[in-house]
Amino acid sequence: MTAKLIDGVAIGKELRSEINDGVRKLLEKGCQPGLAVILVGNNPASHTYVRNKEKSSIEVGMKSEVIRLPEEVTEAELLKQIESLNADDTIHGILVQLPLPKHIDEDLVIQAIDPKKDVDGFHPVNVGKMLIGQQTFLPCTPYGIMELLDRSGVDIAGKHAVVIGRSNIVGKPMGQLLLQKDATVTYCHSKTKDLSSITKQADVIVAAIGKSKFITDEHIKEGAVVIDVGMNRDENGKLCGDVDTEKAKAVAAAITPVPGGVGPMTITMLLKNTLRSAEMAVTEGRCSKKA
Numbered sequence: 619m620t621a622k623l624i625d626g627v628a629i630g631k632e633l634r635s636e637i638n639d640g641v642r643k644l645l646e647k648g649c650q651p652g653l654a655v656i657l658v659g660n661n662p663a664s665h666t667y668v669r670n671k672e673k674s675s676i677e678v679g680m681k682s683e684v685i686r687l688p689e690e691v692t693e694a695e696l697l698k699q700i701e702s703l704n705a706d707d708t709i710h711g712i713l714v715q716l717p718l719p720k721h722i723d724e725d726l727v728i729q730a731i732d733p734k735k736d737v738d739g740f741h742p743v744n745v746g747k748m749l750i751g752q753q754t755f756l757p758c759t760p761y762g763i764m765e766l767l768d769r770s771g772v773d774i775a776g777k778h779a780v781v782i783g784r785s786n787i788v789g790k791p792m793g794q795l796l797l798q799k800d801a802t803v804t805y806c807h808s809k810t811k812d813l814s815s816i817t818k819q820a821d822v823i824v825a826a827i828g829k830s831k832f833i834t835d836e837h838i839k840e841g842a843v844v845i846d847v848g849m850n851r852d853e854n855g856k857l858c859g860d861v862d863t864e865k866a867k868a869v870a871a872a873i874t875p876v877p878g879g880v881g882p883m884t885i886t887m888l889l890k891n892t893l894r895s896a897e898m899a900v901t902e903g904r905c906s907k908k909a
């Protein structure tokens with residue numbers, strides 16, 4: 619078997635065109651969706667992601683505001699920035715790029731964002747709503763994976779999905795979203811014993827481990843769908859995932875590549891959440907005239 623590649627760039631493009639349609643409808647009503655991104659410090663990867671978020675939001679017609687703060691910024695100054703964005707009616711989505719420097723309490727910062735503008739879906743109020751199946755902002759990476767599966771015709775109901783990884787932003791919400799689509803979900807993590815005996819039972823594997831090419835054909839059942847969330851550098855400094863794609867392709871039915879799979883969907887879903895936030899603001903009369 620040679621696995622079909624699930625193309626996150628193409629699916630993302632299709633979705634961004636739909637988002638652009640939604641933005642145009644809001645512009646006709648006098649509201650331009652606005653996304654504010656706060657970036658603290660000098661992490662080069664974070665700078666790249668934030669530039670991409672800025673560029674992508676402008677491309678779909680949104681207002682983009684990027685606030686770059688120095689590494690030494692105090693927690694109090696950062697919280698003040700968030701407060702001001704919470705009160706700004708031209709901003710519908712607020713995102714603080716992670717990771718933050720060690721002296722800043724990430725949880726405190728996330729909790730300072732108005733849940734109605736938390737387009738990352740990280741605020742405990744939104745995490746709680748997601749858990750009980752209420753409409754809310756879903757965290758962008760797992761939300762993007764659900765879209766990839768849906769738009770690739772992968773039916774989840776009744777399937778055994780194995781999620782490897784238990785981070786708050788990927789692994790944990792991923793399992794919950796799969797459960798809501800009636801999958802039977804197993805979580806695996808760094809303390810799991812005999813990992814391959816569990817992953818070999820999976821119809822769908824989501825690998826979010828953070829170890830280069832860790833998942834091979836030895837872990838995969840013939841015909842499984844493999845979603846690779848990893849973003850690592852291999853021995854030659856080349857970007858690679860948590861899955862050894864070449865080996866996995868021989869047994870999997872479908873697989874996401876790295877790059878070009880899950881990654882591009884993360885920013886796409888951020889735009890979708892921001893659009894939704896602006897739509898709600900219009901309904902509730904909270905959107906200022908076009909910025």
Ligand SMILES: Nc1nc2c(c(=O)[nH]1)N[C@@H](CN(C=O)c1ccc(C(=O)N[C@@H](CCC(=O)O)C(=O)O)cc1)CN2
Pocket residue numbers: 667713714715716717738758759849857876877878879880881882883884885
């Ligand atoms: N506040 C947040 N911080 C972080 C998040 C997040 O969702 N919200 N996620 C990651 C980083 N991230 C977005 O912020 C992100 C990572 C990767 C990609 C992506 O498109 N990757 C490409 C490859 C890019 C490359 O060549 O380096 C791909 O996989 O094709 C987008 C967004 C941590 N922080």
Ligand SMILES: [Mg+2]
Pocket residue numbers: 718719720721722723724
């Ligand atoms: Mg910290």
